[in-house]
Amino acid sequence: MSLDKVKQKLLFKWLKQQAGFYKTSLRLSVLTGVISGLLIIVQAWLLATILQRLIMDGAGRADILPYFFGFLITLLLRVIFVYLREQINFFIGAKIRRSIREQVLNTLEQQGPAYINQKTTGSWSTLLIEQIEDLQDFYSRYLPQMRLAAMIPLFILVAILPVNWAAAVILFITAPLIPLFMALVGMGAADVNKRNFLALNRLSGHFLDRLRSIETIRLFNQGKKQTEEITEASENFRTRTMEVLKMAFLSSGVLEFFASVSIAVVAVYFGFSYLGELNFGSYGLGVTLFAGFFALILAPEFFQPLRDLGTYYHAKAQAVAAADSIYDFLSESSAPAELQSLETLSEPFSQIVAKDLVILSHTNQPIAGPFSFTLQQGQQVAIIGKSGEGKTSLINVLLGFLPYQGSLKISNIELNQIDKKNWRQQLSWVGQNPNLPAKTIRDNILLAAPDTSEQHLSEILQQAYVDEFTRDLPDGLDTVIGDDATRLSIGQAQRIAVARALLKPASLLLLDEPTASLDKLSAEKVKHSLQQAGKSRTVLMITHQTDKLDEFSHIWQIQNNQLIVLKGEV
Structure with a gap:
């Protein structure tokens, strides 16, 4: 060309x-x-x-x-x-x-x-x-x-x-x-x-x-x-x-x-x-x-x-x-x-309401939807469904990374009218593949809250089971993890990502299959730490695993561009 x-x-x-x-x-x-x-x-x-x-x-x-x-x-x-x-x-x-x-x-x-x-x-x-x-x-x-x-x-x-x-x-x-x-x-x-x-x-x-x-x-x-x-x-x-x-x-x-x-x-x-x-x-x-x-x-x-x-x-x-x-x-x-507004949320959100929500690509092509649902503060929701149905796209639109049609209101304010930086301060996220850009274990965890006290950091390390392997490392939390966390196992890297998410004082915890790449022991520990954190936060988790979802108050299934309620209310 x-x-x-x-x-x-x-x-x-x-x-x-x-x-x-x-x-x-x-x-x-x-x-x-x-x-x-x-x-x-x-x-x-x-x-x-x-x-x-x-x-x-x-x-x-x-x-x-x-x-x-x-x-x-x-x-x-x-x-x-x-x-x-x-x-x-x-x-x-x-x-x-x-x-x-x-x-x-x-x-x-x-x-x-x-x-x-x-x-x-x-x-x-x-x-x-x-x-x-x-x-x-x-x-x-x-x-x-x-x-x-x-x-x-x-x-x-x-x-x-x-x-x-x-x-x-x-x-x-x-x-x-x-x-x-x-x-x-x-x-x-x-x-x-x-x-x-x-x-x-x-x-x-x-x-x-x-x-x-x-x-x-x-x-x-x-x-x-x-x-x-x-x-x-x-x-x-x-x-x-x-x-x-x-x-x-x-x-x-x-x-x-x-x-x-x-x-x-x-x-x-x-x-x-x-x-x-x-x-x-x-x-x-x-x-x-x-x-x-x-x-x-x-x-x-x-x-x-x-x-x-x-x-x-x-x-x-x-x-x-x-x-x-x-x-x-x-x-x-x-x-x-340029479409972003300067409206801010002065306090934690009360609810998220979607009505005829159609998720779009960056070229304004429909990806998934229309979805209609209400997520109240304090609810724990699991979303299940086959690959390609739009589960991760739903997370991305909530994070403000994808445009949409229809209505998606956060505390009665349209998401596309809220300052994204202000909104993301209320969010914490854990994905399938942990991303650890900082040099050491400590620096990667403190990305969420650099001014955290040592006592609070120690509590988070225990909740995420990070202290189980850092105590055996010569440099402890100051261990250099290498490029792409090559000196850590995938389970250890995911626990660090979970600790970082838990350390952030966020009201909404978004989880995109956080245990998908882990062995059974690591998956159980990561899942348990996230369950404990979910007791004081609103949780929205994507998963392919349909068993062991009893702790979730709501279970939604995305199928054929429809959101089906399997447990709780929509």
Whole structure:
């Protein structure tokens, strides 16, 4: 799929808007670049003067020492300003990338797990890491260089024109060739980069999914087949990457060719002038050695900003391609966030009432329903049903992660009119797969309530049976659990998740099959701790297990998009 020109312009405009908060830094970057360009002119004048005095005027060493020291000072100042500009440019790129990454992460947080699960982990990691990282050169290189490419050559023309107008005219005429051919070569660069990102996206998701399923792949003797598929995906990514490199090298080659031709024309002009074949350009005063050296020293510098812009033009195409999916994601996901109201619940909810509730996907397609029910504070409700009937979707809509049609009122206020952050403060949740993002056991439990006292924490550890295994660990609660809790069993990780849920002073406890992945002993302990917690809270639990539900006051079954009451009242 190619990017049309209208979409490319829209993405380029969006990329520039992201830099709007850093205009001061961008101006400072351009200022240091302009000063560096002016120093180049001074440096060229000093060097041409030294050569003129030595070769043509026969000046002694003492006569040229002031010019020589001035040349060294100018060179040192150029190094300093180039360094400052590089530091400023890196700062700009890093800050804007961080800002865009925060936008994406905040949007993902608002959308919730139901939205995130629509794509593979590899796809999200590519978007958050690779594609946002590829915006760096656009902000640190291309954007500041756009202004310098217009300003520096103009300053150089103004400096050469009083010395030799013919050299200035040659440079002026040949200068437009570089941006012209740069645009022609780069017209398809954004499409090539987009195809490369899509290939990387597929490779990342494919590889990560196979890596997580390595046990299943080996068990069913599918290793060879999966290796072939990864090899094919890798080869596709390699081909796309070579297309990008080919485009970049072609662009650089074209720019170097036309810059070299223009500089050669200037050199030929001065050569024939010194031979007496050309007698124009010097205002009738004769072409001096100073004029020739001054123009030839500045000629490469005249094209350098344009050549740099051409080199960074690839960064622009890369950024536009990377911004495509980022912009689409942020644009598609902005509407739900804008619908949120500022209404808050000043006290724990009294009841949840659903009437003709139809749960929707993020694309506004019906997922489940219509459901009608009333959940009173203090009730313990178990929801049973086959997979795919909409049980987890019901949990997600209560968490505020899915849109809906119909009515879903919390204490007589529609859920979509309540501030989601305020509402989630009354919720605690335990799912099938424990997610432990913090470094240690203690940090993962205290995510729910960082200011909890040691005494209360100790009580929660006992309720969730976490103390049974932490007392045997060398570092106790401060044990580092590793990435994805690899140093813990699934039962231990689930007990930590339960402890975290119990520690939060929430009035509604949402449980999405919290014992589904546990062995019998761990399942009994987790279930018992949740039963004890349910005595003082409202509980809504999803389960496939239809036995041992006596402790629940209500049992609902979801079947064929209908909510059927098996026990209690709806």
